[in-house]
Amino acid sequence: MPITLSELLRRVDPKTEERVEGARRRANTTVRNLLRDRTRLSFSFEDEGQRRVRQVSVTLDPGRPHNLQDIEFDDDILVLLELSKVRTLLEAGALRWSNYQSVNQMLAANESIQMQPLDGALFEHHQERFKELLQVLDTRDPLQKILHLEHDILGEYSYGTNFYGEEVGEVFIYWGIIGLVSDLLGVNVEDLTIVVLAHELAHAYTHQGFEIDGTQWESKRFKSVDKSVKEGLAQYFTHLFLTSKQDSFPDAFDAFEKLREKQAACYSTPALFIQFISGRLRAPESAVESGC
Ligand SMILES: [Zn+2]
Known part of the structure; x- marks a missing residue:
């Protein structure tokens, strides 16, 4: 009998939430500091005596059963x-x-x-x-199916322009999906959480971070950008974080690589990495074949 994604999430060890939260707490400041330093984008900006600050919260949720709850897997999944x-x-x-x-x-x-x-x-x-x-x-790799349901299924950066015309956004970490995928990938829950946290916060920095002149990426334009650009940016800075902080999080890079092998092509867009290494952070808004 087929089994739904919601049912699979219900079967994930409930202790996973605590483990994901522990990893988030441990890595949160380190990830943000590195992203701020390496993107040179900041969540605060001094504008003619007034400080503009962006608070990007990180919320834990079991997953996204809202629109995916009825997705079914063959009964061999267990x-x-x-x-x-x-x-x-x-x-x-x-x-x-x-x-x-x-x-x-x-x-x-x-x-x-x-x-x-x-x-x-x-x-x-x-x-x-x-x-x-x-x-x-x-x-019969069920990971292919899970990871291709939609992009960023392990976490999400949700964003928009608020009533005052400010670009805002928040990060969600889906601990149930992380539990499910970490088992299938054969990696630790904590290591996968750190990868997801860095990736989603990288989206937040590239979108909401203030440049030196106080400009940001408008939500409307950010939304219309090719997914491979957004994912390429997030992956580039995640890669940078994991390689820079290998001493603190030794196995997280392995989790990143194992996950990337199973993800859509846009999570591995090398052309974009090169563009951003050369300093063109905000330039490309249409890219290369999406692959997402
Ligand atoms: Zn992403």
Whole structure:
């Protein structure tokens, strides 16, 4: 029987919310400081004696069941989720099972370790089975479906122009989806949270951050910009943050790379990275093929 995304989110370990919140708290200031320094955009600006300040809040939510609650997955998703949790074991088994069998045989001939060998016939086909299960995981990859439902499904930067004509926005981190995707990717919840936080805050800085002359990117124009430009910018600064802060968050870069491999092409637009490295931060508003 098919299973809906809402049902999958209900099955995510409720402790995930606490873990996501812990990672957000730990990385929040570091991410913001780096983004401010490297984008040279600031959430505050002194305008003829008046200080204009933007507060960008980060709110945790299980996910976006509003418009995606009825999305259905084949009933193999539950087995695939459990399989994903043992991917490392499967990979090691597929690679080194014969070494383990040799050790088992050594136990019979060597009395220095007082342990009886297991009956080899019980697990002689395990190596082949590990390989088959890995192939199942790779060919039925449910991550492709989840990550392509819509862009930025792990978090969101919601923005607009308010009543006073100010550009405003806030960040949402979807802890339920992060829990689901981290299992399927085989990465830690905390590491994936840091990637999502940096990415969404990078959207906030590129949109709301004041330039040295106090200008910002108008919401209307920001909305009309090609997704590959917006995602390229966010990915560029996320990459910059993760490589600069590898000492503080050592495994988050690995989570970024594993996630990127499964995401739409616009999350890996190298042409944009080069444009922004060369200092053209706000220039391109239409790009290269979107891929989103
Ligand atoms: Zn994004």
